[in-house]
Amino acid sequence: MSRRPQANTRPSQSVSSSVPAMDTQTQLQFMYMFERLSEPLYLGPKGSKNAYFIVDPATMDENTRNMAQMVRQGLQQASILSTMSFNLKMPRNIPNLESIGSACKRSEIFSYFLPSHKQAANELAQILMAQPSREEFLSMCGYCRDSSMINSQLWVHASVRAALNRKDMRGVMIPALWEVLPDLFITTPIRKLARAQSSIPMEGRVVLNINGNNLRPTTEKQGKSDSGSADVVIDPNFSGRSENPENKLWYFREDLGVASHHWHWHVVYTGSSPK
Incomplete structure (x- = not known):
């Protein structure tokens, strides 16, 4: 039931030569974030390459850090062969996501046509757009994705929207929506x-x-x-x-x-x- 993902081909101003071209590593890191949205990124391998997300422990509370360590040890004992890993660093500036979580609760069905949900989506998109580099954008995407404040459907909307509007994400392939949110x-x-x-x-x-x-x-x-x-x-x-x-x-x-x-x-x- 798959269709080939479509590249970001929005007609807009030309890309500066200083903007790094889209590479396979970045493409896969962004795509794999959309797999199994109900699970935190540290929980297990993603995609055909069994890729791991190595999340900065500073972004976790003590219980989550212990759980992440147990999961990693279990995967190592299971001898799951991984050919790729991604480092997600602690965001330079930790955003206050409480207003977003209040406007669109994690358990709700997100709709951009609801004023409160639209406001929350705009706020999260602005946070992601404000990141000064591609690496920091991806780290912020991971941080917000796993936050208890963020609705998964809202995160998909805001992260795709930010990626389509960032020059340093030009050419990224967006996953088929019916596979992400069936x-x-x-x-x-x-x-x-x-x-x-x-x-x-x-x-x-x-x-x-x-x-x-x-x-x-x-x-x-x-x-x-x-x-x-x-x-x-x-x-x-x-x-x-x-x-x-x-x-x-x-x-x-x-x-x-x-x-x-x-x-x-x-x-x-x-x-x-x-x-």
């Missing part, structure tokens, strides 16, 4: 089915083609096992559900591409972009 695009029964299948070894899977809420889809055998496990695949051109003919008119609400474009449109054209 609950905004994919119905609960299908998400539960995908989560259940994700624990099955790759060699035992089949492809499970989903059409809306149809839970009796066709399958294509991929592995040698007869376990019945499956990868859940949603056609990127899927529009609407199949239970009711009238649902075919719902393309403007259900289409992955249209819905993600609408989200991205309001990230770029906010009406109140930080300067």
Whole structure:
């Protein structure tokens, strides 16, 4: 159900030669922050490279530092091969995130169309935009991502918005939104089915083609096992559900591409972009 991430190609002023070009290390560091938003960055390897985020202990309280140390020891004992790691330093200036947390609580569903949520998103975007270097921007992204004050959906909006507007992030690839926040695009029964299948070894899977809420889809055998496990695949051109003919008119609400474009449109054209 993946689509190729799109590069930041916003037409704007030319990039100064003093701005470093986007490199693979920075690209992966930014992309991997969007994986498993409910988990802190220190909790485990990210992506196909099993990358680790080495978070500055100064950003953690004592309990979190102890937990991070236990997690790291457990991963080392499990002999998980990692080919990449990223250092997230303590931000030079620690922002006060209480007003953002009060305007959009961590447990709420974020909507940029709610005035309080819009204000919170603008404030966080301004904090991220104000970072003087790419390294400090990425460290601040990590700090805010794992803060107990910050709503995950709001963080995605603000961090993508800041990256699209920073000259030193020009050319960064933005992850597909339906993979980062699937609950905004994919119905609960299908998400539960995908989560259940994700624990099955790759060699035992089949492809499970989903059409809306149809839970009796066709399958294509991929592995040698007869376990019945499956990868859940949603056609990127899927529009609407199949239970009711009238649902075919719902393309403007259900289409992955249209819905993600609408989200991205309001990230770029906010009406109140930080300067």
